[in-house]
Amino acid sequence: MVSPPQDSVGDGYDPFVALTTMLHQEVAILDDLIFRLVKAELLIEAREARFLGLAIDEIDDRAAELGEIELARALAARDAAESVGLDPDASLGDLVAHAEPALRGVLGDLHGRLRSLSEEVESITDNGAMTLRARIDEARATVTATERLDIDGDYAAVISRSLSRNPGR
DSSP: OOOOSSSSSOTTTOOOHHHHHHHHHHHHHHHHHHHHHHHHHHHHHTTTTTHHHHHHHHHHHHEEEHHHHHHHHHHHHHHHHHHHHOTOOOOOHHHHHHHHHHHHHHHHHHHHHHHHHHHHHHHHHHHHHHHHHHHHHHHHHHHHHHHHHHHOOOOOHHHHHHHHHHHOO
């Protein structure tokens, strides 16, 4: 569990350093989340349903961690904004602009990386949803074809036709 930064400034607490720490952690969690999303997508494409539940549990765990770190980042951002006289809801871009020069570059890089990773997560989840829908449609088609067989039907022929329509299998 992530420990949110202190609410008050004092005893060496630097809200911009705390914000930088939270952003580093958020980037690391997003990187790991992307890895796990890609792994789940590959499992779907490979039709390895027996491992998909584990992959989804891992994604859920990372998403929960991401929620915790986002809350901690919001608290650190609020403290940083207040420490330089900005509105507590100031954007990360505004905070970067008001950071000390020594942190400005690091915060700017982290801000850019965060945006890039967020876009990548969105792209992967959109693509994964399309892949999953395609696999569900294939499964439905196979089930429908199998149900059409009468008792003396040739099950192997139905499976063979299904596989020939999906050569990547």
